[in-house]
Amino acid sequence: MTVGRVGLVVHGGRSEAVEAARVVRAWCEEYAVPCTDIDVWNEGERHSAHEEVEAAGDPDLIVTLGGDGTFLRGARLAAQNDALVLGVDLGRVGFLTEVSAAGVRAALDAVREERLAIDSRMLLTLRASRRLEVPADMEAWVKYGRGPLLPPPQVRPDCEVDAEWGIALNVTALNDIVLEKLARDRQVSVGVYISGRLLASYSADALLVATPTGSTAYSFAAGGPVVSPRAEALVFTPVAPHMAFDRSVVTAPDEPVGLRVLERSGPAAVSIDGQLRGVLGPGDWIGVYAAPRRLRAARLGPMDFYGRLRERMNLTDAPAAVADGSPAPLWSVTSPPPGDLAHLSFLTTADGPPPLR
Numbered sequence: 337m338t339v340g341r342v343g344l345v346v347h348g349g350r351s352e353a354v355e356a357a358r359v360v361r362a363w364c365e366e367y368a369v370p371c372t373d374i375d376v377w378n379e380g381e382r383h384s385a386h387e388e389v390e391a392a393g394d395p396d397l398i399v400t401l402g403g404d405g406t407f408l409r410g411a412r413l414a415a416q417n418d419a420l421v422l423g424v425d426l427g428r429v430g431f432l433t434e435v436s437a438a439g440v441r442a443a444l445d446a447v448r449e450e451r452l453a454i455d456s457r458m459l460l461t462l463r464a465s466r467r468l469e470v471p472a473d474m475e476a477w478v479k480y481g482r483g484p485l486l487p488p489p490q491v492r493p494d495c496e497v498d499a500e501w502g503i504a505l506n507v508t509a510l511n512d513i514v515l516e517k518l519a520r521d522r523q524v525s526v527g528v529y530i531s532g533r534l535l536a537s538y539s540a541d542a543l544l545v546a547t548p549t550g551s552t553a554y555s556f557a558a559g560g561p562v563v564s565p566r567a568e569a570l571v572f573t574p575v576a577p578h579m580a581f582d583r584s585v586v587t588a589p590d591e592p593v594g595l596r597v598l599e600r601s602g603p604a605a606v607s608i609d610g611q612l613r614g615v616l617g618p619g620d621w622i623g624v625y626a627a628p629r630r631l632r633a634a635r636l637g638p639m640d641f642y643g644r645l646r647e648r649m650n651l652t653d654a655p656a657a658v659a660d661g662s663p664a665p666l667w668s669v670t671s672p673p674p675g676d677l678a679h680l681s682f683l684t685t686a687d688g689p690p691p692l693r
């Protein structure tokens with residue numbers, strides 16, 4: 337692809353990321369591609385995604401240098417502009433990132449020479465009974481060294497505002513939208529509706545809706561299912577619900593999840609991809625649904641989601657199974673699949689060694 341302009345999102349607190357950013361800038365200079373830093377972490381104030389990408393000259397490639405949090409920050413900006421995002425792994429887990437720091441130049445060459453695949457990832461968005469904002473006096477309590485809060489989400493000008501259907505907010509989540517208790521000693525009580533039907537009323541620490549991408553983040557920690565990022569679904573997962581029914585529900589992509597805070601509930605915070613974006617009180621609600629736009633993420637080798645799951649989550653094998661045999665890391669065949677299996681997605685020994693990262 338022709339790279340017109342690069343936007344850089346750097347984990348400024350990590351020297352390897354700052355060093356890798358120099359490599360990206362040098363590559364850009366070599367190919368006369370303008371390159372702008374767009375993480376405003378150090379500038380004391382955050383801006384809307386629209387303002388941030390506009391100030392950076394509307395980049396068509398966003399390169400993130402950091403961990404999953406840095407990738408999520410870049411994804412928010414890329415989604416705003418329909419830009420491609422390339423994640424360079426300089427974090428602790430690196431579940432979302434695509435290439436190692438050592439491979440950054442080669443990755444940029446691959447993007448320029450179109451030797452890449454583009455993953456189209458589902459994003460979530462929401463409507464709310466009222467505009468979301470964080471009370472000014474809360475900010476000092478919630479930052480925990482994570483930089484300034486994002487500004488209140490803007491109302492989407494292209495959507496009708498309706499007293500019953502709420503206000504469409506210009507937000508996207510790659511991982512999850514979470515309604516969580518704000519007071520540490522007071523759970524939230526929430527009526528959960530799927531596709532307009534009451535599923536149950538929950539009293540819980542948090543209720544979250546995740547994308548398939550986000551199924552391995554907070555939802556996973558709360559016991560939710562691992563969902564292939566290629567699947568189209570929403571995952572509703574309660575966190576520590578005080579009730580017998582504590583399962584996740586996986587919905588179809590056109591089935592929204594409505595979360596209505598009940599009359600005598602404790603106050604609730606709304607977090608989007610881990611960022612606090614608003615506070616709700618009794619009677620308020622949010623409706624979470626698949627966003628019309630998607631994230632375009634650069635992939636430089638075959639998708640190996642399950643390999644990554646095994647490696648990054650340190651999956652351990654059953655001790656008895658380890659004693660009983662050693663399965664090969666890939667399904668052992670040396671020839672291409674027969675015709676009746678040709679529509680299936682496989683990684684096999686016939687494809688060669690697993691992709692390197």
Ligand SMILES: NC(=O)c1ccc[n+]([C@@H]2O[C@H](COP(=O)([O-])OP(=O)(O)OC[C@H]3O[C@@H](n4cnc5c(N)ncnc54)[C@H](O)[C@@H]3O)[C@@H](O)[C@H]2O)c1
Nearest residue numbers: 404405429430431511512549550552553554555557609610
């Ligand atoms: N108990 C929990 O596990 C918990 C609690 C709150 C938030 N979160 C997650 O943190 C995310 C924000 O990430 P952050 O890095 O800014 O904050 P963070 O540093 O607190 O992230 C938590 C961990 O989740 C990992 N992670 C993030 N997205 C992932 C994904 N899609 N698959 C697998 N692992 C993933 C990160 O590498 C990190 O180790 C939120 O979207 C939410 O899902 C997790």
Ligand SMILES: Nc1ncnc2c1ncn2[C@@H]1O[C@H](COP(=O)(O)OP(=O)(O)OP(=O)(O)O)[C@@H](O)[C@H]1O
Nearest residue numbers: 346347348349377402403404405406427428429481
């Ligand atoms: N751009 C930045 N400048 C300075 N410090 C930062 C920046 N980004 C993150 N940090 C610091 O690093 C800490 C971890 O941030 P975050 O979890 O978002 O990183 P990450 O990209 O997810 O990497 P990791 O996988 O190591 O967590 C934050 O608490 C913050 O103090």
